Amino acid sequence: MRTLAVARGVAWRTLHNVFTNPSLFIPSIVFPLFFFTAFAGGLSRVQDVPGFNYAEGYTAFQFVFVLLQSAAFGGVFTGFGIARDFESGFARRLLLAAPNRSGIVLGYAVAALVRWCVTAVILTAIALAVGMHVGGGGVDLVGLYTLAVIINVAALLWAAGVAMRLRTMQAGPIMQMPVFLVLFFAPVYVPLSLLQGWIHGVAVVNPLTRVLEAARGFLAGSPTEVAAAFGAALALAVAFSVWAFRGLRKAEAAG
Amino acid sequence: MTDYAIEASDLVRQFKNGPRAVDGIDLGVTAGEIYGFLGPNGAGKSTTVHMLTTLLPPTSGTARVAGYDVVTEGQNVRAAIGAALQEAALDPLLTGREHLRLQASLQALPRANRNERADELIARVGLTHAADRKVRGYSGGMKRRLDLAMALVHRPSVLFLDEPTTGLDIQSRTALWDEVARLAREDGVTVFLTTQYLEEADVLAGRVGIIDHGHIVAEGTTDELKAQVGRPTVEAIPDDPEDTPRLAEIFAGFGDPCGSTKGVAVRLRTGDTDLADVVRALDGAGIAVANLQLHQPTLDDVFLAKTGRSLEGSDEEETELARADLAAEPA
Amino acid sequence: MNTLADQVFLLARRSVVRTIRQPANVVAPLLFPMMLLAVNSGGLNAETRLPGFPTNSFVAFALAVPFIQGALFATMNAGTDLARDIQTGFLSRLSLTPMRGIALLAGQLGGVMALGIVQAAVYLAVGLLVGVRLASGPLGVLVLFAFALLVTLGFGALGAFAALRTGSGEAVQSLFPAFFVFLFLSSMNIPRNLIETTWFRDVATVNPVSYLLECVRSLIITGWDAEALALGFGIATAVAVVSLGLASWALRVRMART
Numbered sequence: 001m002r003t004l005a006v007a008r009g010v011a012w013r014t015l016h017n018v019f020t021n022p023s024l025f026i027p028s029i030v031f032p033l034f035f036f037t038a039f040a041g042g043l044s045r046v047q048d049v050p051g052f053n054y055a056e057g058y059t060a061f062q063f064v065f066v067l068l069q070s071a072a073f074g075g076v077f078t079g080f081g082i083a084r085d086f087e088s089g090f091a092r093r094l095l096l097a098a099p100n101r102s103g104i105v106l107g108y109a110v111a112a113l114v115r116w117c118v119t120a121v122i123l124t125a126i127a128l129a130v131g132m133h134v135g136g137g138g139v140d141l142v143g144l145y146t147l148a149v150i151i152n153v154a155a156l157l158w159a160a161g162v163a164m165r166l167r168t169m170q171a172g173p174i175m176q177m178p179v180f181l182v183l184f185f186a187p188v189y190v191p192l193s194l195l196q197g198w199i200h201g202v203a204v205v206n207p208l209t210r211v212l213e214a215a216r217g218f219l220a221g222s223p224t225e226v227a228a229a230f231g232a233a234l235a236l237a238v239a240f241s242v243w244a245f246r247g248l249r250k251a252e253a254a255g
Numbered sequence: 256m257t258d259y260a261i262e263a264s265d266l267v268r269q270f271k272n273g274p275r276a277v278d279g280i281d282l283g284v285t286a287g288e289i290y291g292f293l294g295p296n297g298a299g300k301s302t303t304v305h306m307l308t309t310l311l312p313p314t315s316g317t318a319r320v321a322g323y324d325v326v327t328e329g330q331n332v333r334a335a336i337g338a339a340l341q342e343a344a345l346d347p348l349l350t351g352r353e354h355l356r357l358q359a360s361l362q363a364l365p366r367a368n369r370n371e372r373a374d375e376l377i378a379r380v381g382l383t384h385a386a387d388r389k390v391r392g393y394s395g396g397m398k399r400r401l402d403l404a405m406a407l408v409h410r411p412s413v414l415f416l417d418e419p420t421t422g423l424d425i426q427s428r429t430a431l432w433d434e435v436a437r438l439a440r441e442d443g444v445t446v447f448l449t450t451q452y453l454e455e456a457d458v459l460a461g462r463v464g465i466i467d468h469g470h471i472v473a474e475g476t477t478d479e480l481k482a483q484v485g486r487p488t489v490e491a492i493p494d495d496p497e498d499t500p501r502l503a504e505i506f507a508g509f510g511d512p513c514g515s516t517k518g519v520a521v522r523l524r525t526g527d528t529d530l531a532d533v534v535r536a537l538d539g540a541g542i543a544v545a546n547l548q549l550h551q552p553t554l555d556d557v558f559l560a561k562t563g564r565s566l567e568g569s570d571e572e573e574t575e576l577a578r579a580d581l582a583a584e585p586a
Numbered sequence: 587m588n589t590l591a592d593q594v595f596l597l598a599r600r601s602v603v604r605t606i607r608q609p610a611n612v613v614a615p616l617l618f619p620m621m622l623l624a625v626n627s628g629g630l631n632a633e634t635r636l637p638g639f640p641t642n643s644f645v646a647f648a649l650a651v652p653f654i655q656g657a658l659f660a661t662m663n664a665g666t667d668l669a670r671d672i673q674t675g676f677l678s679r680l681s682l683t684p685m686r687g688i689a690l691l692a693g694q695l696g697g698v699m700a701l702g703i704v705q706a707a708v709y710l711a712v713g714l715l716v717g718v719r720l721a722s723g724p725l726g727v728l729v730l731f732a733f734a735l736l737v738t739l740g741f742g743a744l745g746a747f748a749a750l751r752t753g754s755g756e757a758v759q760s761l762f763p764a765f766f767v768f769l770f771l772s773s774m775n776i777p778r779n780l781i782e783t784t785w786f787r788d789v790a791t792v793n794p795v796s797y798l799l800e801c802v803r804s805l806i807i808t809g810w811d812a813e814a815l816a817l818g819f820g821i822a823t824a825v826a827v828v829s830l831g832l833a834s835w836a837l838r839v840r841m842a843r844t
Contacts, residue, residue, distance in 0.1 A: 027763070038770040041786040045776060049632045173610075184625040190632045199628025309844045310678055329844035333682050344675030348604045360596050361683040363588045389607070405679065 003103040010094065010107025011114070014081055018115055028077055028115065032070035032123050036062060040130075043189060051194050056133040056220045063127045064144070064216045065188055068208075070123060071152035072179050074116035079159020079175045082108055086167035086251070095252060105160055105244055112156040113149065120148065135221035143226065144218035147211055150233040155179055157240035164247035167254070186212050207232035259283040259319070260413050260445035261290070261307060266316035268302050276302040278469030279316070284447060284462075286412070289439045291460025292449040293554060295566055299469040300449040301341055304417045307447065308338050321413050337406030338415040343398035347391035351382050351401050354390065355408060362409040376404040380434065396427030403434065413445045414438065420455060432459055453554045453566065465558055472561040481552040484560045485522075486510065488550045489533055492518035494543040502544075505536050518546070593689035594696060601697020604667060615659035615705050619652035620712055626651075630775060638780060641807045649713045650802035651774055653734050654795060656705040657741040658765045664698045665745030665758030672753040677840070687841045691833055695742045702738030706731055713806075721809040729815075730805050733822060737798060740826035741765075743833045750836035772796040794821045 018024045040062040047058040054061045085091040094104055128134075136144065159175040166174065186208045187195060195203055203209045214229030261284040268277040277299045284290040294300050305311035307320055309329040318325045321335035345354060355373035364372060377386045380400040385393060390401065399419060406414060416435065420428040436459060438444040450456055456463050457477055465473040465480070473480055489509070493502050499519060506512065506521040509529050513520050523529040530549055537544060558566040588596075605611050623645070631644040641647050671677045680690060710727065720726045748758045771786070772795040781787040790796050801818020804811035 031763075034767060034770070037786075041783040042771070042781060042790070043630075043776055045636060045780050045782040046630070046633060049635050051632075181621070181625075184622075184629070187629070188625075189629040194632040195628065196631055197628065199625075199631075202628075308682060310681060310842075312842065312844045326844045330684070333843075334684065336682070338679075338682055340675055340678055342675040344677075344679040346600075346604070346671070346674070346676050348607045349600070353603075357596060357600060358679075358683070361588065361593065361680070361685050363684060 003100040003106065006098045006100055006103025007107035007110055010098075010104050011110040014078065014108060014111035015114055017081065018111070024077075024081075028070075028074060029119055029122055031073070032066050032119055033126060035069065036066040036123065036127065039066065039189070046189060049190065049194060052190060054191060054216065054220065055222075056135050059127065059130065059132045060134070060219055061216060063123075063132055064219055065183075065186075065212060067120060067123060067144075067148055068151055068212060068215060069183050070119050071116055071148040072155040072183060073176075074119060075112050075152050075155025075157075076159045076175050076179050078108055078112035078115065078156050079163050080169070080172055081111075082160050082163035083167065083169050083171050083175075086163060087169050091167075091251070101248060101252065102245065105157075105248055108160055109153055109156050113152055116148075116152045120145070134219060136218050136223075137221060140218040140221055140223060143223065144215050147215050147218070147229060147233055150230075150237050151208075151211065154233065154236040154240050157237065157244040161240060161243035161247035164244070164251040167251065182206060182208050191216075207236060258286065258322075260286040260288070261318075261320050261447055263303075263307070263318040264316055266303065266306060266318055267314045268299075268306055268311065269314040275314075275469050277306065277313075280466070280469070280471055282464055282471065282474070284445055286445050287439060287443045288462065289435065289446040289448060289460050291456035291463040292447065292466060293451070293453070293456045293460075293463050293558075293566070294449075294466035295451060298466045300451075300466060301417055303466070304338075304340070304415050304447070304449055308336060308340075308415050309333055334409070335411055336413045336415060337409070337411035339399070339402040339406045339417065339419055340415075341417045341421070343395075343402040345390045345393075345398055345401060345405075348389060350387050350389055351377060351393070351397075351404075352386040354401060354405060358405045358408045364409065372408060376407060380404045381430070394427075396423050396430075399423060399427065399431060400434075403431065407438075411444070413447065416446060416448045418449055418451065420450070420452065428455075435459060451566070456554060463554065465554070465561065467558070467562050473557055477554065480554065480557045484552045484556045486524070487552065488513055488520050488522045489530060490515050490518055490520040490546075490548045490550065491537070491544045492546040494545050498542045501540060502537070502542055505540055505542070506533070508536070509533055518544075588684065590686055590689055590692075593685050594692045597685075597690055597693020598696030598700065599693075601667065601694050602700055605663060605697065605701055611659075611663050612701075615656050615663075615701075616708050618659075619655040619709065622655070623648055623652055623712075626775060633776060636780060638777070640777060643718065645713065645716055646718045646806055647777075647803065648775070649709065649718055649806055650799045651769075652709040653706060653730075653802050654737065654769065654798050656702060656709065656734070657737045658762070658769070659705075660698045660702055660738045660742040661745035661748075661761060661765065662758065663701070663745070664694055664742040665749040665761070666755045668694055668746050668749035669753060669755040669758050672749065672840070673755065681841050681843050687837050688834065690841075691743075691746060691830075691837055694746060695739060698742040699735055699738050702734060702742075703731065706734040718806065720806055722805045723809075726805045726809075730802060733801060733805075733818065736819070736822045736826055740822055740829050743826065743829035747829055747833040747836050750833060750840045753840075768793060768795045773799055794825065797821045 040059045044058045046052065047054070082091070085094070095101060098104055158179070162171050162175045185199065185202045186206050187203055192200070192203055192209060192213060210225050210228040210232045214223065214225050217224035261282070263280050263282050266277055266280040267275060269275050280303060292300050292303065302311065306313050307318055307325060309325050309332050312326060320332045323331040323335065325332050349357070352373055355376055356369055359369040359372055377383055380403060382397060382400055382404070385397060390398065393401065403419070420431055423431070432455070435446055435448070439446050448459060460477065462474065462476050463480060464471045473483070489506070491502060493499055502519045503512065506519050509532070510521045510524040513522050555566045626648050627645045633639060634642055634644050710730070722729065745758055745761065748761055771789050772793045773790050778787060778790050778796060781790060797817040798821060800814050804814035808814070
């Protein structure tokens with residue numbers, strides 16, 4: 001119960017900071033919309049490439065990627081906030097005040113999730129408004145958004161682990177770059193079957209590829225590789241939760 | 256007619272859409288003098304310095320530094336002055352030596368002399384051990400010393416120091432005072448020093464100008480200023496607190512009562528010579544005192560007498576206004 | 587007395603030294619564009635199968651992007667360094683020397699351009715390593731470097747203007763998303779004539795960054811395309827002239843010495 005109380009406090013404070021600070025809130029909305037516009041709008045011709053066979057069209061194809069990208073970066077942006085808290089000394093206050101410190105990590109995770117939900121709602125609304133086709137039913141869409149939620153949590157836990165180890169805003173690029181690489185070494189612009197050469201090899205072993213393909217399958221109403229996708233996503237979340245909680249211990253030890 | 260190294264006549268600076276930071280300043284600093292410009296935060300010290308160093312054009316009035324008009328002969332003024340302004344204006348990515356070489360180059364010192372001058376100044380300010388380290392690793396005191404060295408590269412005849420020891424520890428502060436005093440004494444440099452520290456003005460300055468709300472409210476040597484306020488005070492703490500009323504009655508015969516947190520204090524009517532009489536009076540009344548102190552007037556007393564408030568603990572305004580004004584378009 | 591050239595050299599050298607001492611400022615302009623090139627070349631290679639795509643090699647098509655991205659980093663570097671000088675008071679210190687204001691600007695930009703050459707050389711070397719060949723030949727390489735310098739100058743001056751106007755490193759950093767938008771809403775990833783979405787094609791057509799990209803691209807893929815070169819150089823020159831004018835004006839206001 002105390003863990004939940006701590007989590008609630010940390011989450012409230014983090015969300016309050018984000019929603020009352022346009023410079024924190026607006027980029028997390030604007031950037032996903034911008035990428036959606038640039039990719040779905042600018043590259044729509046890619047659906048004419050021979051072998052491109054995603055039934056719901058390029059807008060839907062890119063929507064899924066941007067949704068997952070926003071989930072991942074939503075987690076990372078919350079990680080920036082954690083780093084900022086350590087740099088300013090506020091995190092030390094939290095460590096002192098919280099009877100159960102696991103609640104701190106849980107609170108940041110809840111904040112990342114709530115923050116991303118706002119983005120997801122806006123992104124989905126706009127995608128639907130511009131005529132995105134949705135082939136999946138209710139269960140499929142639950143599957144899609146559940147995958148996105150797990151990615152959001154996994155990314156937050158990764159960024160939290162980095163933030164708690166380095167405890168400085170200069171950790172930003174270290175949080176961001178691996179996430180960027182994992183996202184973009186997946187089938188971003190075309191399906192996996194149309195990738196060739198080294199990028200195909202990298203995408204095959206990239207766990208996010210399973211997640212992305214399954215998510216696109218959910219939106220199209222023809223789920224594919226569901227078990228592999230959830231397995232990969234959950235494995236990432238579990239691995240990064242260990243990473244984050246070990247990071248918490250290191251932060252505690254540093255004082 | 257005195258040849259002043261620094262003179263100002265009715266100098267005014269009006270901030271754009273804001274108050275008059277400097278509201279008619281007249282001053283004259285003779286060559287080789289250390290002139291202390293004392294005042295609380297927001298008084299107009301930095302703005303005055305910025306005008307005298309040509310970084311800010313006056314709204315009205317005139318000023319001459321080293322014989323040159325600050326408005327029409329700015330380039331000549333800059334060639335004759337060195338300045339260490341409120342922040343130690345250094346590049347964190349360059350070493351101390353690189354700073355001095357750059358300054359020497361920009362000041363057009365002959366190429367053959369630049370390294371030698373840099374080495375000389377590094378040794379003089381005690382930074383030999385750190386000369387080749389990047390400035391971001393320097394302590395506050397080291398930065399201030401480098402700042403001073405930079406201001407001296409081209410052997411200026413006039414040196415402006417804007418709150419040079421703010422934030423420094425006692426050791427660093429004392430070392431800087433020693434160097435400033437030596438500059439004036441041995442090299443004949445005229446020093447215009449702004450400060451909010453009474454002790455600094457007391458120790459270093461030959462003459463002090465006290466500024467408040469853009470006006471000079473008092474000017475003179477420290478002794479002259481204190482003498483204007485006059486008289487020393489005596490404070491006594493009785494052994495037995497019940498003697499306090501009798502103590503106050505005796506003290507009332509020597510001058511005007513003034514505040515004391517622990518005992519009784521009086522501003523002596525005629526000066527130090529009253530002290531012996533005070534002691535005799537206390538002895539005669541059989542009042543034992545735990546503590547008896549004679550306080551000479553301070554510059555804070557001078558400020559209090561002239562403005563009705565104490566010098567220390569005033570609100571900060573001017574630094575931000577001066578910075579904003581340097582950044583904004585001229586009024 | 588220092589000549590203007592002496593002062594510019596001193597300050598340009600300082601600009602280069604400062605950049606080298608901030609490894610992130612050296613590595614990021616090299617690494618990030620190359621990563622994006624790798625990712626996009628791999629991910630969008632299928633685009634070459636579209637009818638009308640100008641080349642069989644997406645790397646050749648996409649190699650133009652780092653040259654323009656590098657200019658973006660030039661903006662950031664020039665701007666944040668100048669902003670730091672303002673915030674630390676170092677600009678005031680420089681103002682008290684015989685240094686001419688224009689020397690500060692020219693020196694800062696000179697340093698950024700020197701690094702821009704290094705960046706351009708790296709991008710070209712990577713392109714050649716992965717098999718790209720310039721259709722315009724050795725002379726095209728010279729023209730490409732000249733263009734890269736011009737673009738770096740223009741964007742660097744924009745960053746300097748932002749710094750001199752605001753005195754704030756954060757304000758300069760906030761330009762990054764704006765430039766990012768210009769880059770993405772262009773013919774960065776697909777030729778303009780193949781953009782299907784009308785509004786996107788229209789935006790890319792009025793976006794000057796498209797012409798900067800197409801100028802570089804023409805030297806790599808086409809050879810000597812007079813129209814692309816004229817438009818590219820014309821726009822780069824216009825950007826440089828406007829931004830240098832703005833930066834000079836902001837510098838005069840900032841260094842309001844008598």
